[in-house]
Amino acid sequence: MQPTQEDAYDVIVLGAGPVGEVLAGRLGEAGLGVAVVEDELVGGECSYWACMPSKALLRPVAALAEVRAVDGARQAVDGGLDASAVFARRDGFASHWKDDGQVHWLDSVGAQLVRGRGRFDGPRRVAVETPEGGTRLLTARHAVAVCTGSRPIVPDLPGVADARPWISRDATSARAVPPRLAIVGGGVVGVEMATAYQALGSTVTMLVRGDGLLPRMEPFAGELVAEALREAGADVRMGTSVTGVRREAAAGGPVTVMLDDGGQVVADEVLFATGRAPRTDDLGLETIGLEPGSWLEVDDTCRVKALDDGWLYAVGDANRRALLTHQGKYQARIAGGVIAARARGAVELKTGPWGAHVTTADSAAVPQVVFSLPEVAAVGLTAAEAERQGRRTRVVDYEMGQVAGASLFADGYRGKARMVVDLDRGHLVGVTFVGPGVSELLQSATVAVAGEVPVERLHHAVPAYPTMSEVWLWLLEAYRS
Structure with missing residues (x-):
């Protein structure tokens, strides 16, 4: 066991995903000393398991569909997608799950990367368990920002643990196309992965508890997407709940999904795309009077409301305002300006409807694209x-x-x-x-x-x-x- 090392910084950022990176960049531009704590890859979920690899899987699907939709061009197309080539291109956009380039960028903005698992150890204090087995105790002069994102939820159903279901990470980083894929959930992840894998050759069955796909969007959006998925060969079932899952004993054997109507779906893999929870359950929030595993409610400057002295910020998914990478990065730009201004002793911030220090777009103008067909x-x-x-x-x-x-x-x-x-x-x-x-x-x-x-x-x-x-x-x- 290595000895404890203690260091002080102006700001500590927990999480080096896109949100943490942007925030660190803004703070560095303002001349503040920043430590960024990360226990996985710098670049986070979006770079390696979400936005980039998923869209890399989906782009060949859309490109082929566009060619086939134009007479004179469709005649040049012979055959379907080359799954191995699609996966290889995806690997490139995921940087082959190496974060050297992202680490170099953090260094270029003057941020100090601290590898390891960070947990609060009281107000303005973060203890980091390093990969070498030691502990680094970081203290913040001005602020700590939680940028730890969110994680997929897998419901606690009978047999689900032994069935080893896919979550979104497995779907976006898979090395092979399952012949049969069951997808539980009809939101964005479910729809996009159904689109990708149906085109790559899977027989896709979607099991949707509600009465339509994409329930947070206009109803006609889900209707048109469901119609297209069915035309492509997917089995899209609405009003269907999953009651249990069973995987055959043999490694890699088929999985049986039990339904509330007594029916069953047999597949080679089952993907649960059933929502997300904040990655705040193992952050030591209890040491600062907050509930572990909770979403962190913030004001329009991303400052956590529950703490009176105003040193804690939550930026991106952790505050539940808009679980989208571009919105989290937008919040990071706002929060970076706010933290820097307050560190300089600013008493008043630009908080009007067009002010630079409020996240107005989180409620008024959140854009989103679903890359379905x-x-x-x-x-x-x-x-x-x-x-x-x-x-x-x-x-x-x-x-x-x-x-x-x-x-x-x-x-x-x-x-x-x-x-x-x-x-x-x-x-x-x-x-x-x-x-x-x-x-x-x-x-x-x-x-x-x-x-x-x-x-x-x-x-x-x-x-x-x-x-x-x-x-x-x-x-x-x-x-x-």
Whole structure:
């Protein structure tokens, strides 16, 4: 056992995923001394097991579908995807699960990487168990930021532990395509992995407890995605709950999924995509008066509300505001400015509606893309959410296939667009697009929602012809009628 080493820093960041990296960069730019604690790979879930590898798996699927959707191009396609080539490309985007480049970047911004498992040891104190068996005690002069992200939830069902089910990490880092894949859950992870593995050659069965896919989005989004998955050969079952799981004794044997209606699904692997929990259960939160395993509620500067003296921040998934990498990085930019300003002794921060020190986009304009076939891109409120907030709204829909640019993009283009207009404020509060290639339309919608651009002014943002962005013209024309 090596002796305890004690070091002091201006700020301690727990977690070196994208959120922790961005926060460390902002703090370094401000001249603060930063220690970043990480017990896995620098770069975190997004770089190695989520965003990058999952989208690397999905891009060949979309590219092949786009070619097959255009007459004259589809004739050049012979055969399906090469799974080994897809996996090899995925490995490259996951940096072959090596973090040398990310470590170099942290070093370039002046942050000190501390490898090991970090836990609170009282206010402003973090004890790190190092890989060498020693302990480093870190103290923070100004702040500690929890950027530890979230983890997949696997329900405590009979037989689930012995069945060794997949979680999202297993699906995105797999070395082979299972002949039969059962997916429990109908959210983003379930939909994207169903899209990828069905195209790679698996026979996919989706088991969804609710009455539709993508329940947090407009209902038509889940309906169109479910229709496409079924057309591709997937078995998508709604209103179906799993009651237990059984894996055959032989290593690598089939797994049987028991259902609430008495039926069974036999597969080679089962993926549980059933939600996420905060990675705060083993952080020593009890030493600072907080509950282990809890989400950390924060104010609009990402400062944890439960502690009166204001030294603790939670940025990214841990605060549950928006479990998306880009939102976590946005929060990190805000929190970095806040911590630096407070370290300099700032009494007042820019906290107005357009201030630099508040995370307004966490509630008003959260963008998200589901890289399914068709894609789903949405920002802001759904029509139902706007209604629950008591807003007086008008909902305008338009069929994407009627847009010239969409019909050029794919023969028989199917998709739908919706905008939700707050009639009292005169601007958009939500936009959803469904269809091939719609992810590139999302930033324009995000600008319209975040900027609260008056609908009358949007008429003067002329879309180029013939592009899919002309959907804006037709949505606004429909609104006028």
